[in-house]
Structures are given as structure tokens and as C-alpha cells.
Amino acid sequence: MATLQRHPDKLRNRTVLLIAGTGGIGKGVASALLGRGARIILTSTRQAKLDETISQLLQLYPEVPQTNVSGYTLDLGSTSVEDNIRTMVEKLKKDGIEKIDHLAYFAGDPLSMMQLEDITLDSWLKASQVRTISCILVVKHLVPLLRAAGPATSQCSPSVTLTSGAVGDKPIPGGWTLTAMITASLYGAARQLALDLKPLRVNVVSPGVVDTELWSGMSEEQRNGFYEETKKKMPTGRVGDVQDVAESYLWCMSDGNVTGEVVRTNSGSLLV
Template identity: 75%
Template sequence: MSTIQRHPDKLADRSVLLIAGTGGIGKAVASALLSRGAKVILTSTRQAKLDDTVSQLLQLYPEKSASHVTGYTLDLGSQSVEDNIKTLVTNLKKDGITKLDHLIYLAGDPLPTFALEDITLESWAKASQVRTISCILCIKHLIPFLRAAGPATAQCSPSITLTGGSVSDKPIPGGWTLLAMIAASLNGAARQLALDLKPIRVNTVAPGIVDTDLWSGMDEAARNKLFDDAAKTLPTGRVGDVQDVAESYLWCMCDGNVTGEVVRTNSGSLLV
């Protein structure tokens, strides 16, 4: 007869790098990780935003030392993005960080919608750079840190989690072609990488409508109307909250039996 075992805390003392971790979902994931005893490493394009996020997190968790939350600048939108990633790698090593247990890629520009007739090669490339091209380049240069974490065990199974969107499953009228293609490509990339990088696990979290700064391009009244209208049709009765969505990332890290999956957190939007 099997015996009941004490459930392990699989995130305690684990090092987790959140690429572009100073947005709404990133902050929620970082907060959840700190609550579970993990060590959080953040990147952001702007030093001021990075400093502010680190400061807020340390205020929320005063029992944590500064070594539990660190940050580095990383510009994913420039033409020199690969050099920028190499600089991040150099700085991590310089600070004694030689292994990572988990990597989370959260980067995304404010949602760029285009009518089909307005799509150009330039707009296509710009929409793809941060969300897909820079994502693959980050994995390319950071995979040695995950391999250095050692073989997968029941206590810790190294992972990469990408961030897609529910538009890959459910089209949205009005200029979402590029974003649907990008989201679908991230789902495919995670499945392929799960094979290519095994036993490192790779998954994608696909949020639906979530109240984050990704909607900052809309004025407040339009944004509130969008959320209110959506809430009337969603089975949960509300749009997603970043703390809800953070749980999906934690699950991808903690469940060593999941890889090559798309984790959907979308208020039930695929049902209506």
C-alpha cells in the first residue's frame, strides 16, 4: 500500500528568470514566486521600471533579502537584441548566477492590431520581434543555464514557459491576423522545443482578456467598456485578473509531468 507523503514545495530556493517581468502578469508571477520561497530574477527595458518593481516586491515581502529579487535591463525591441541578450548572460555570470531552474518569457508590445490591407513587411517584423524572434534568441543563449540545473527530479524539473494568447484558438474580428499568427506560432514552438530540449520542459500559457497594461493603448473609457462587455458573456462573469493567471505559470513550473502543452486561462471564453 502506498503511503501519504508530505507535499514538497517545489519552488523553494529555486532560481526563476522572468524575461520582461515588470508588466502586470510578470509582477503577479514574481509575487507568487516570492511567496513560495523562490529567487526571482527580472528583466525590463527600462531601469526605472525595474528598480520600481524590485522595490515594490521587497516591500511586499520584507522578510526577503535583496538577493531574493534582482533585476537586469534587457531591450528586446532593438536591432542589437542578440548582443543585448549576450550582455545579460555576461552580467548573470558576473554576479555568480550560473544556473536557472525555470525561465519564463513574458515579453509583448501593446497589442498591435492591423487591418489586412495595412500590413506591411515592416509592421509584420515589428510585431514579431519582441514576441517571437527575441523569444527564440533568449532561449538560445539561456538554455545552458537551465541545463546546468541538473537532471530532472520529482522535486525540480527545469522548465521554460512562453506566453501566447487565446486568439490562437478563437479568432477576434477586427485586425487580429498578425497576433493570431504570432500566438499560434508560440504554441507550435513550445511543442517543438519540448522535444528538441528534452528533458527540459517547455509549455505556453495562453491568457484570454486580462486586466493588464497591454491594453494601455486604449483610452480608459474604451478599455472599461471592453472589459464590461466581455464580463457579460464570459462564463466566469469577469475578465481575468493577473493573480489568477499567475497560477498557470506556477503550475507549469511545479508539475514535472507537463510539457509541450498550451495552458489556457481565459475566463471560459472558448465556450461562448
């Protein structure tokens, strides 16, 4: 029988790589991890975005050593994506990063809204590249660094956390076919990878509507109207907040007993 012990802070001094961690939910998770004492590595397509985000995070946490936050450019939308990933991994190793404890993937292009009759092979591939194809390639090339973190212990159990979306569970009328297919496929990928990569843990977080720049394609008036209508429907009476949703990722990293799971954080949207 287990004896009562002081509860460990399982993320303190752990190294976490956040793919596309400079915006939206990824940025929120980065902030939460720094608050828990982790070392974070961010990626972004643009160096300017990396510099801006790192500066903001260090201002929020002045007590954090600057060496605890670093960043690398990584273009996940190009045809040379696999070479781009290899180059990033080589840079990590050159900078002395021989292992990572956790990997989280947040990358995603703007949502692909189109009717079935408008879908082409090119539009399908474009919609899938960043959210699924590049996701799998990132995991493929980062597995050796995750394995290098060593075997799972009660203090740290290396993990991968993917990001999907609630439309994979509940269809929405009107042009969501591609997005529904992509998000649902990530559920299957996480479960399969959890078996294929064991004892590495693999999970996927599935957010509902969250107040992020994902909806920036709308005007402010449209966005506010969309949020208000969403709030009326949700059992929680609110849309998701990045700080709340970030906790789902931290749980996936911290709980060494969870793998192959779809972690839903959606304001109760599946109940209505």
C-alpha cells in the same frame, strides 16, 4: 506503488528568470514566486522600471532577503537583440548566477491591430520581434543555464514557460491577423522545443482578456466599457485577474510531468 509523503514546495529556493517581469502578468508571477520562497531575476528595458518593481516587491514581502530579488536591463526590441541577450547572460555569470531552474517569458509590444491590406513586411517584422523572434533567441541563450540546474528530480524539473494569447485559438473579426498568427506560432514553438530540448520542459500559457496595462492604449472609459462587455460574454462573469493567471505559470514550473502543453486561462472564452 508510490507511498504518501509530505507535499514538497517545489519552488522554494529555486532560481527563476522572468523576462519582462516588471509589468502585467510577469509582475504578478514575480510576486507569487516570492510568496512561494523562490529567488527571482527580473528583466526590463528600463533600469528605472526594474528599480521600481524590485522596491514594490520587497515592500510586499519584507521577510524576503533583498538578495532574493535582482534585475537586469534587456532590450528585446532592437536590431542588436542577440548581443543584448549575450551581454545579460555574461552579467548573470559575473554575478555568480551559474544556473537557473525556470525561465518564463512575458515580453510583448502593444497588440498590432491592422487590416490585411495594411500589413507590410516592416510591420510584420516589428510585430513579431519581441513576441516571437526575441523569445526564441532568449531560450537559445538561456538553455545552458537551465541545463546547469541538473537533471530533473521529484523536487525540481527545470522548465521554460512562454506566453501566447487566446486569439491563437479563436479568431476575432477586424484586424487581428498578425496577432493571431504570432500567438498561434508560439503554440507550435512550445511543442517543438519540448522535444528538441528534452528533458527540459517547455510549455506556453495562453491568457484571454486580463486586467493589465496591455489595454492602456484605451481611455479609462473605453477600457471599462470593454471589460464590462467582456464580462457579460464570459462563463465566469469576469475578466482575468493577474493573481489567478499567475497560478498557471507556477503550475507549469511545479508539475514535472507537464511539457509541450498549451495552458489556457481565459474566463471560458473558447466556450462562447
